[in-house]
Amino acid sequence: MIRVSIVEDDPGVRGELAARLARAEELVIHGVFASAEEAARGLAQARPDVVLVDIQLPGKSGIDLIREWHPRLPDARFMVLTTFDDDDLVFSALQAGAMGYLLKRSLPGELANAIRELQSGGSPMSSGISRLLVKLVQQGSPAPSIGLAPREQELLDHLACGRSYKECADRMRCSLDTVRTHIRRLYEKLHVHSRHEAIAKTTGPAGSSSKRAIPLSR
Template identity: 40%
Template sequence: MTVLRLVVVDDHPVVRDGLRGMLGTQPDFEIVGEAASGTEALTVVAAARPDVVLADLRMPDPSGATLIRLLRERVPTTRVLVLTTHDTDSDVLPAIEAGAIGYLLKDAPREELFRAVRAAGRDETVLSASVAALLLRRIRPPRPLTQARLSAREHEVLALIARGKTNREAAAELYISESTVKTHLLHIYAKLEVPDRASAVAAAYQRGILTSGDARDTP
């Protein structure tokens, strides 16, 4: 089992305590440091050389894109995963341009956070649905579907993916095979003209195919 070494950067002690407790429940995560400011983060990360840094955007200087850029310059092997409450253009775009591997909001479910940390550790980009939608809007304006709309089953699959379910979990919930889920996803990608899961969820929200209610588990 590969263990990911993590540093938590946030100027709120309660947030750091909560993240440390949550992340500490996973056997493949090891918290090797924490910091309450950008200056402290640079020192801690240089010493600990973690695999992933979970960093808030707005803290005592340096913060935001400046901190991300400095972390990447000083410890290039470290991936920076932004964990914040802000998802505006002025926050997201500079962070991504500065080298953040991912951008997640603090209201994300814990399982989504765990998956994001592991994806960052594999050097895979991970974005919350709202952030992915924002980036898509910057690349191209919203446009109507040019092909057939999603079937009822495709909508069910996409809604489960939006809740952070894996293919296996979606298959179990819908009582279908994992390969069938993969086939539905391929059809969804083609209809929405997107390359992957995050883009499909973002495009579906952007076009009104999914709503905020679709992202919540029913009781």
């Protein structure tokens, strides 16, 4: 079973999320909190596998909560649920330690699968967020090659498009284990620990010479 905690200040949304996930297979609710401060008092005891966090909370923000608790719960995976698709908020959340980012308007039928994907090592993102990341990557200026193998470069392209590990395996016509091997080698070469760090590291301001990016398309 996947233990899920919810941090959401809107009581209606909070109740709907808890009720929906309680009916989903393989998921069990371990803590429902109305603020970052309330979550800080309960997350250690709840010991969730996945934490769903709204960004706009009373008091501390959801990003502050992720930044503070990501190191304290190293085995937990944090996923943002929000109405905001602002690029600064997206990257702030990812840099704080979020491994997934879903817009609330895209939730019906998607959330339970996204939680399972997150727990299995993926990084689920709403299609709009994936397009935003791709756009930011494409705006980055090119950098010298760091010696990525062709299959590693191909995998990086797929990750930048927000595809799951299974989707990467299907498109690359290989097994999930092979994808995971490529990912491990890719992360070692980039000195990162997640797809979002890889994308952020290969993204730079257009025209910038001080922060150059590795091209993601061939």
